[in-house]
Each structure stands twice: as structure tokens, then as C-alpha cells.
Amino acid sequence: MSAAASARSILTGMHEIMASRVHAQGKLDRVAEIVGESLDSEVCSIYLLRDGMLELFATRGLNQSAVHVTRMSIGEGLTGTIADRMEMLNLAEARSHPNFLYRPETGEEKYHSFAGVPIVYRERVVGVLCVQHTDPRRYEDVEIEALQTTAMVLSELIAHNELVDEETALGLDKRETGPEMISGLTLVKGLAAGRAVYHQPRVEIVQVVAEDTEAERQRVYRAFDRMREQIDAMASQIEFGKGGEHEEVLETYKMFAYDEGWSRRINEAIDSGLTAEAAIERVQQHTRMRMREIDDPLLADRMHDLEDLANRLIRIVSGQLGTAATQGLRRDSILVARNLGPAELLEYDSRRLKGVVLEEGSLTAHVVIVARAMGIPVLGRVGGLRGKVRDGEDILLDADQGLITLRPTQPMLDAFEARSAKHREKRAAYAELRDVEPFTRCGTRIQVQMNAGLRDDMSALQLTGADGIGLFRTEFQFLVSATMPRREKQTRLYRDVLDVAGDKPVIFRTVDIGGDKSVPYLRSQNGASGDENPALGWRALRLALERDGLLKVQARALLEAAAGRSLNVMFPMVSEPWEFDAAKAIFDDQAEFLRQRKSQLPEQIRFGAMLEVPALAEVLDQLAPRLSFLSIGTNDLTQFLFAADRSDPRLAERYDWINPPILRFLNRVVQSLVGHTIDLGVCGEMGGRRLEAIALLGLGITRLSITPAAVGPIKELVRKIDLTELKPAMQGWLAAPPENMRSELTAWASEHGIDLD
Incomplete structure (x- = not known):
């Protein structure tokens, strides 16, 4: 039996139950019987949330004496896990799940298979619908879909019969x-x-079960047409400039609006017997459950776009258009x-x-x-x-x-x-400091640059008076595109950035995607996109060298965009000198290709690397002769040095930048480059914090690339620093670290009249 037929069979029975004069408990008992019979399942149980606990309200197959007796907390057992995570479970052997909990009063010891779905009302879990069977088997997809449709209709029955707390039904704490x-x-x-x-x-769905399936389908078709008209009109009326990343976002958004797969799933839900509104809500609930299973943040964000469209569609089809x-x-x-x-x-x-x-x-x-x-x-x-x-x-x-x-x-x-x-x-x-050059009290000129990644970020260059772009993240164009950005589009972006920068330098970091910044159109041939430790995996330069077509296209785009100007190219996540050489060779080849075609090339090309992988520090003496500049990426470097995933909230604040391990490492890098004509800088959050910036200046780092908002505060800070006093103090602290380096540096700043707020 198809998913639609299974669900239709259940909905027909439920429609009769809901229209009957039977009391609410009797209706739940009958629903459990109908679902069990339709799915040929020996057990069907309905748990509802009351007084903060999941209570067994009705069952077919378990001991009736357990009804209103068996209760469990959210997160407790398989049923509590479903409610906690708002996602379905489908197990051939229930005991194999780490959260399995046996309740002897239910008499469920003889059942092996288990499947359950959350009952959701107004985006809040109000209960769980589950089935069990003696034979160890996973339930078929058609059975799970029938369960999910049943749970949706059941949520309305539960709320309208006041079977859960008012706060729970209303979605209120x-x-x-x-x-x-x-x-x-x-x-x-x-x-x-x-x-x-x-x-x-909230859009109120008044009727869940359809009386005329074809009429519901036509309502959805008309709503789709109107929604697409709205999106097309909106995309043509955006007010803040052409060609920005926001325009690319709306193009991706329009792609979802015309997605045939989405409309097909809504039609299948209508086939099961749901009204147009209920069908859209049913597919939307499925989307939410999928979102909770997606680790990839980019794909999850695209699922949010799809839900945004579902909200718009359901408002149109219901006539409840107000926002x-x-x-x-x-x-x-x-x-x-x-x-x-x-x-x-x-x-x-x-x-x-x-x-x-x-x-x-x-x-x-x-x-x-x-x-x-x-x-x-x-x-x-x-x-x-x-x-x-x-x-x-x-x-x-x-x-x-x-x-x-x-x-x-x-x-x-x-x-x-x-x-x-x-x-x-x-x-x-x-x-007021916008046009003031940041010199220290002892006369040292500090380069205060800013980080950027969007065309719209460039307006901050003039507003802040930054010395240039010390890090332009080129990957954002890749992350917001549904497909690989074409060379012409990349060239246009890079040229626009250089035009706005004028005579100020821009350091373009080649694309840093992969790992925790994966894109759906680019997957590792060996499946590495699902790495358990994405920050340590197939990403940045590693990915670009394996998929060298990507880097070739970007190299050509950068070379063409910088024709007649200076071009600064930085390679991310370099671990060994050969990686830098291989990446530079791709640029050299593309430059030769353009030269043979009589195309204008940049007047000057400077190549640099990001020091994020600690291993690179051990071979800087080999790489230094080939480098024009080196930028220390403190965000990734810190997590690699401490083996601490910065996306883990338990570790994000645990390791302080102002402590001996990180400062001694940075000091060693600075000292290893003495005698080389290499422009050394730091790009990362560390350089934009005033106390951390003092530490970096004390180590001898004279170029900081930071967020635009931090440019003014750091320029003001630089003018209060005397490096002839700070550097000796820093070397003393590194040689004999105090118990608390942060406190020591804070006291030094206070003594010298430096505000750290």
C-alpha cells in the first residue's frame, strides 16, 4: 500500500471519529486501534504531555492498566527522546538504542521493533505517537509517513479537546x-x-481532512502561482544596489520557489486526504525534522529558506495573509x-x-x-x-x-x-580618527587594516579610514551560490572590490570552503564531507589543490580583475612549502595563458600564506624566500594549538589568547622572520580586541587586519603605546610567565592610562 493510501485509510477512520459524539478518551482509544490495524502493527500507543511529563493516554497492545500510570520525562526513554529532539525514531531492535528504558507495567518486553513520531501543535511537541511489533523489523517509509500524517491530525484533536495543558497547547511557557x-x-x-x-x-488550520482532493490541489496550484509572482516582484524591487550578495541570495531563494520536488511532496500529502493547508503544514513539519538532522550549516540555512516559502504559501492558500x-x-x-x-x-x-x-x-x-x-x-x-x-x-x-x-x-x-x-x-x-595615521608614541607606523568578504563591506573602508583590506574572504560568493560561481561573476566581484579600494591594498584569500563550510555542489570523492572533525579535514587549500579546476578559475578571475594594478594573493591553511608552491604554480600557469592571449596582466603580483597550521612554523625558513607576506590566522591557529574545537561551546572560551603557549608561539614566529623582508601581520578576532592587540604589538607585530568596527578603537589604542616600554615588558613576561598573564597585561595598560573598554 502506498503512503497516500495508508494515510487515507487512517484519515477516513479518524474523520468519522472526530465527527462522533464519543468523549475525548474514547476518541484516542479508537485512533490507536485504527492506526494499529491500518499498519498491521501489534502495538499503537499515544503519549501526551501533561504537567511537564509524557503520559500514556491510549494504547492498543500494551497493558490497559498502564494507561494514565506510565509517565516519563522529556528525554527519558525512546518516547522521551522523540519529544526532546522533535524527530522520529525507527528501530528494528528497540533495546539497541542507548536511551531504551523498559517499563514493566506496560508488558512490552516481547516487542522488538519500535517506531515513533512527535505530535506537534503550533511548533511545540504535545505528545508522541508510536507503534511496536514482535518481529524485529524497521518500519517502511510509507508506514512512517502515514504515522506522521496521523500525528498531525491527532494534534488538532488533542488541542481542541483540551487534552494537554493550556500553556502547552498555546506554545507558551x-x-x-x-x-x-x-x-x-x-x-x-x-x-x-x-x-x-x-x-x-499563527495561521489557524480550521479543516485538516479534505472533502474534495482535486479542489484542494487546484487551491495549491493557484497559491503557488501567486507566491511566485510575489517573489519575482520583490526581487526586482530591492533598493540597496545591484550586484551585491543579497541579489545572489534572492536568486537562490527564487530557485526554491520554482522547485518541482517541493510542490510534488505537497501534492502527495493532498493525495493522502489532507486539505491544502494541512498538506503544506505536513511537508513543513517534515522539513523541520530534516533540519534538526543536518549538521551542514549552509544546507540547514537553505532549508530555512524553504520553510520561509512554506509560511508564505500557507498564508496565501488560507487567506490569512497578515504579517x-x-x-x-x-x-x-x-x-x-x-x-x-x-x-x-x-x-x-x-x-x-x-x-x-x-x-x-x-x-x-x-x-x-x-x-x-x-x-x-x-x-x-x-x-x-x-x-x-x-x-x-x-x-x-x-x-x-x-x-x-x-x-x-x-x-x-x-x-x-x-x-x-x-x-x-x-x-x-x-x-574623527578616520584620516589620522596610527603611529605609536615612539614613532612606529602600525598598519590597521580591515577584514571583508562582501561587496557591501567595502563601504567601511572609507568610513573607518582603514589602511586597506588585510583579508578579503572570497568564499562567501561560493557559499551563497546554488552552483559554482562562473568566472565572469567572480571577476566582476574582485574588480568591484579593487575599484572601491583605490590605491589601498587588498589581500585576496583564495577560497576557503570544505570542512565546516561545505557546499552542496562540491563533495569529496571519498565522502570526506562528512568528517567528524571538519576543521581538520578536506578544506581550504587542500580542497583547492585536489579540485584544481576551482583554483584555476579563481586564479584567472583574480588576474583579469587586477589587470594593470597590484594583486595580493594569500593561500589559506598552508601546512608545508610544497602546497604553497603548487598553488602559486596554478597562478603562474594562468598568467602565462593570459600573456599568450595578449591580455593585460597585473603590474605586480605578491603571494603570501596564512599561518594557521602550527606545522608551517617549523618550516618557515624554507618558505620565507618565496613569501611577500605572511598573515597569522589566530582563530584557527588557536584551536589547532590547543586541540580545542572553537565551535564547541564548552571549549570556545576555555583557552585564553593572552597566555604563555599562544604568545610564545607567536613570538617564535616573529623571531624566525627577523632578517627576511616579509610583511608579517595578524588577521583574526585577536587583533581587534584592545588588550590582545597590546600583546601583539608587544611581540613586534605591526600589521593588524580586523573587523571594521574595531578599526577606530585600535587606531586610538596605537597612539597611546610606546613600544620601547612595551616590548621589554613582554619579553620579560614570556621568559618568566606570571601566574595570570591577562591580569599582568591589564595592570600594565592601567598604569599607562590605556582604557580597555
Whole structure:
């Protein structure tokens, strides 16, 4: 039997049950019988969430005496695991799962196979539907899909019959009345204050089971046509310039809107007996479960785009079109959403929209690119937000420190406004340093450059007065594209960057993808894209040398873009000299190809490397004669030195940059290059922090490439430093490390009147 036929059989029976006058408990009992019979499963059980516990409400096959007796916590046993992770389980042998928990009162010891799906209402788990069988077997995909469809219809029955707590059904936690601070992940920096506005009022699905399948299908077809018209119109009306990465994002977004596979899955759900709205919601729930299984952040972000479109489609088909954007913002607002698509953000009035807070979201999300272009601060990964914030409440958003404050008191509001004013004053003071060259008190010129990766980032070069681009990350164009970027498109981007930079230098880092920045159109031939330790795997220069066609195209694009100008090329993750030589040879070959075609070449080509892999420090004497410059990538270098994955929250803050191991390593690199005419610098977060910058200057590093926001503060810092005092102090601390290097350096800064805020 097909998935649609299995689900239709169950839905027909459930439709009759829901229309009957039987009490709620009786309806649940009948549902368990129908599902068990339709799937030829010996056990079918329904667990519901009550008082924070999963309680067995109905069963076919288990001991009836266990009903309303067997209870377990979220995360406890297989049923609790499904509720906790909001994902299905399908096991041929239940006992093989590490979370298996035997409950003797149920009489389930004779059953081997187990499958279960979450019952979700308003994006919250309200229960679990599971089946069991004596024979050890995995349930077929058609059976799992039938279970998932049943669980969706069951959620409406449960909520409408008040079988779960009101707070659970409404998706609300117990309401707090006092102020509360919640941390999140900074996606776009900035400070903002405003009233909470929910992006998306809940679309109520009034009817779940279809009466006329063909009529529902036609409703979906019409909704698809209207949605695509909206997306096409929106893409043609973007206001902040042509050719930016946000434009590429919308092209990828349009690709999803026209995806035939997505519309086919919705049609299959309609075939099972669901209404158009319920079918879209059913596919959307499946998408959410897949998102939780995806480790690749880029693919997960693209799944978010698909869900954004599903939200739009379900609003169109239901006629419930209102969002906060269409209703209009009447005051300064902080937008609250579980997630947000790039097109949805563009619908808002940027004069009233002051900030965005997301329950999910990531640094590579498409909405982040658009928000950065609009100048809107964004905080992501704020868990459980929608259960804590009321529409219209005051929110203080501090995306610099990764915090939001809910329901602030008046003193908190006053303090935040004072901090915002001070923030504006400091920015104004730093802006005055835009055209001031950063010399130390002893007369040493420090190069303060900025990092970039987007065409839109380049505007900060003039605003901050940075000395140039010390790191242009070329991979972003690869990450937001659905396919490999064509050479012409790459050339256009690189030429635009050089045009904006003018006579200031730009160091282009060749593409650093792979590992934890994988792209769907490029997979390792041996499957290495699924490495357990992606930061240590098939990525950056390793990938580019294996797939040398990628590097050849990028080399040609860079050479053509820099025709008649200087070109600075930096290779990432160099571990041994031969890797640098192999990469440079590809550029040399492409330059020769262009020369034979009488094409104009760059006037000068300088090649450099990033020192991220500690092994390279041991062979710098061999590589140095071939280098024009060397940039130390402190972010990756630190995690490699300490064997500490920086994406693991348990380790991210554990290893301090200002401690003897990292500073002694950096000092050794500096000393090994004495006598070589190599431009040595640091590009990474370390150089943008004032205390860490003092340490780097004390080691003799005179070029820092940092985030644009840090350029002003670091230029101001440089003018207070006397290297003739700092360098000897640093060498003394390295020779005989104090108990706490950070405290020692902080005290030194205080003695010399240096503010570290």
C-alpha cells in the first residue's frame, strides 16, 4: 500500500471519529486501534504531555492498566527522546538504542521493533505517537509517513479537546513578569531598543481532512502561482544596489520557489486526504525534522529558506495573509521570529525596524546578508524566545554582547540609553580618527587594516579610514551560490572590490570552503564531507589543490580583475612549502595563458600564506624566500594549538589568547622572520580586541587586519603605546610567565592610562 493510501485509510477512520459524539478518551482509544490495524502493527500507543511529563493516554497492545500510570520525562526513554529532539525514531531492535528504558507495567518486553513520531501543535511537541511489533523489523517509509500524517491530525484533536495543558497547547511557557536577560549568538552587531513585534501570527488550520482532493490541489496550484509572482516582484524591487550578495541570495531563494520536488511532496500529502493547508503544514513539519538532522550549516540555512516559502504559501492558500510587515510597523520595533527568510525581511519598513531576534539563525544564513546590507542588528540562537516574550513588550537588544533584556525596568532603559549615547559618542570620536595615521608614541607606523568578504563591506573602508583590506574572504560568493560561481561573476566581484579600494591594498584569500563550510555542489570523492572533525579535514587549500579546476578559475578571475594594478594573493591553511608552491604554480600557469592571449596582466603580483597550521612554523625558513607576506590566522591557529574545537561551546572560551603557549608561539614566529623582508601581520578576532592587540604589538607585530568596527578603537589604542616600554615588558613576561598573564597585561595598560573598554 502506498503512503497516500495508508494515510487515507487512517484519515477516513479518524474523520468519522472526530465527527462522533464519543468523549475525548474514547476518541484516542479508537485512533490507536485504527492506526494499529491500518499498519498491521501489534502495538499503537499515544503519549501526551501533561504537567511537564509524557503520559500514556491510549494504547492498543500494551497493558490497559498502564494507561494514565506510565509517565516519563522529556528525554527519558525512546518516547522521551522523540519529544526532546522533535524527530522520529525507527528501530528494528528497540533495546539497541542507548536511551531504551523498559517499563514493566506496560508488558512490552516481547516487542522488538519500535517506531515513533512527535505530535506537534503550533511548533511545540504535545505528545508522541508510536507503534511496536514482535518481529524485529524497521518500519517502511510509507508506514512512517502515514504515522506522521496521523500525528498531525491527532494534534488538532488533542488541542481542541483540551487534552494537554493550556500553556502547552498555546506554545507558551509560564509567564514571567519581571526583567529577564537572555543570551544568543551575534549575527549582525549593533544596539537597538523597541517594542517586541511577532513576525508571523499563527495561521489557524480550521479543516485538516479534505472533502474534495482535486479542489484542494487546484487551491495549491493557484497559491503557488501567486507566491511566485510575489517573489519575482520583490526581487526586482530591492533598493540597496545591484550586484551585491543579497541579489545572489534572492536568486537562490527564487530557485526554491520554482522547485518541482517541493510542490510534488505537497501534492502527495493532498493525495493522502489532507486539505491544502494541512498538506503544506505536513511537508513543513517534515522539513523541520530534516533540519534538526543536518549538521551542514549552509544546507540547514537553505532549508530555512524553504520553510520561509512554506509560511508564505500557507498564508496565501488560507487567506490569512497578515504579517507584521503587511500590517505595518507603527513604532520602533524589535522583530521576533523563530526564523526569517531574506525576502520576508525586505518587506519591513527599515525606518521602524530597529533589530531582529531569532530563535534559530546562523552566521551563514541568507537573512544575515540582507540584514547587514540594511544595517539592522540581529541576534540568533535565542532559545525558547516565543514562550517568553509578549507582543508589544519592551526589548533591549545588545547584539555587540549577544544579549537581550526582556521587560526592562525604567532604570535599565535609562542605563541602556546612556550606553547607547556613549556608544554613539565613541563612534563619533573614532570617526574623527578616520584620516589620522596610527603611529605609536615612539614613532612606529602600525598598519590597521580591515577584514571583508562582501561587496557591501567595502563601504567601511572609507568610513573607518582603514589602511586597506588585510583579508578579503572570497568564499562567501561560493557559499551563497546554488552552483559554482562562473568566472565572469567572480571577476566582476574582485574588480568591484579593487575599484572601491583605490590605491589601498587588498589581500585576496583564495577560497576557503570544505570542512565546516561545505557546499552542496562540491563533495569529496571519498565522502570526506562528512568528517567528524571538519576543521581538520578536506578544506581550504587542500580542497583547492585536489579540485584544481576551482583554483584555476579563481586564479584567472583574480588576474583579469587586477589587470594593470597590484594583486595580493594569500593561500589559506598552508601546512608545508610544497602546497604553497603548487598553488602559486596554478597562478603562474594562468598568467602565462593570459600573456599568450595578449591580455593585460597585473603590474605586480605578491603571494603570501596564512599561518594557521602550527606545522608551517617549523618550516618557515624554507618558505620565507618565496613569501611577500605572511598573515597569522589566530582563530584557527588557536584551536589547532590547543586541540580545542572553537565551535564547541564548552571549549570556545576555555583557552585564553593572552597566555604563555599562544604568545610564545607567536613570538617564535616573529623571531624566525627577523632578517627576511616579509610583511608579517595578524588577521583574526585577536587583533581587534584592545588588550590582545597590546600583546601583539608587544611581540613586534605591526600589521593588524580586523573587523571594521574595531578599526577606530585600535587606531586610538596605537597612539597611546610606546613600544620601547612595551616590548621589554613582554619579553620579560614570556621568559618568566606570571601566574595570570591577562591580569599582568591589564595592570600594565592601567598604569599607562590605556582604557580597555
